[in-house]
Amino acid sequence: MDDETVGRPGSGDTSSVAGVGRADIHLHTNLGDGWISPARLVQIATDRQLAVIAVTDHDHVEGARRVEELLARRDSPVQMITGVEVSTRQGHLLGLFVERAPRPLRPVEESIDAIKEQGGLVVVPHPLGTLVPSLSRRKIDALLTAGYEIDGIEIYNPSPANASRRDAVRAANEEWGLAEIGASDAHFWQHVGAGYTRFAGSTPDDLRRAILDRTGRAGGQEHRPARLNPAAYVAQCAWSWFVDPPRRMIRRHRASRSEHQVRRG
Incomplete structure (x- = not known):
């Protein structure tokens, strides 16, 4: 499956x-911390003829449920x-096929275990990145050496967090042998589908099989993602820094209170 055989995301081609x-x-x-409403995401994913999507908001699955x-x-x-981007102490981690979000700000080893206990798959997003919390090569090496199961790694992520490290990630994965993942890391609707994973089939089960069998391929690098006004990025960063964190704290407090009530009951 060569890159040229797949239509350009957003063009309406399949x-x-x-x-x-x-x-x-x-x-x-x-x-x-994105700027895409659930309704807009559904519309764009449908229009761009994506077969499968995963919503991976930070440390909760409310967006995915919606x-x-x-x-x-x-x-x-x-x-x-249903997915989640987990904030671990060593960097971000994607959990796919999960029912609930693991507790944030724990060691990455505990987060991997929490994903696996649900039957989920573990993917490393924007690996080796420096602009956002990302797992380093040393940490990934240590996890694999210790026997922690990582299923895939983002080979292509068009965000600035990944671009400068892309060649290094590809070279490292020649040793790791993890499933190749392409994904947009979209926070704006214009970027949905700008990175994607190609796989045989059309269902979540087909995708899961492709990840486990290492048969999927990262796509999207053949086209430059849409450029937005710099002010949009500044506004989204402000949303990420000042609006989303308090909401996450409220969610964690509510979840903790609910767990306490269940234990008391």
């Missing part, structure tokens, strides 16, 4: 290879994976 699906499994909504509800109501052909 893969010219029969039986090949495109999945964007790193997406953020405005229930997290998008899932809207997809069902719209009867969209897009299928969804």
Whole structure:
């Protein structure tokens, strides 16, 4: 499956290879630190003919639940994976096929275990990055040496967090042998599908199999992602720094209180 065989994201084209699906499994909504409403995300993913998406807001699955509800109501052909981007002490981590978000700000080892206990898959987003909290090569080496199961790694992520380290990540993965993941890390609707994973089939189960079998391929690098006004990025960063963190704290407090009430009951 060569890059040229897959239509440009957002152009309305689909893969010219029969039986090949495109999945964007790193997406953020405005229930997290993104600027994409769940309804807009459903619309864009449908228009861009993505087979599978995963909503991966930071440390909660509320955005994923909302998008899932809207997809069902719209009867969209897009299928969804519940995901989460976990804030660990050593960097961010994606959990796919999860039911709940692991507690944040724990060692990455505990976060991997929490994802695996749910039957989820572990993907390293924007590896080796310096602009956002990311796992270093030394840490990934140590995790693999210690036997922690990492399923995939973002080979292509069009965000600035990944661009400068892309060649180093590809070289490192020749040793690691992890599943190749392409994903947009979209915080704006214009970037949905700008990075994607190509896989045989069209369903979440097909994608899961491709990740486990290491048969998927990262796509998107053949086209430059949409450029936005710099003011949009500044505004989104402010949202990420000043609006989303307090909401996460409120969510954690509510979850902790609910757990305490369950234990008392």
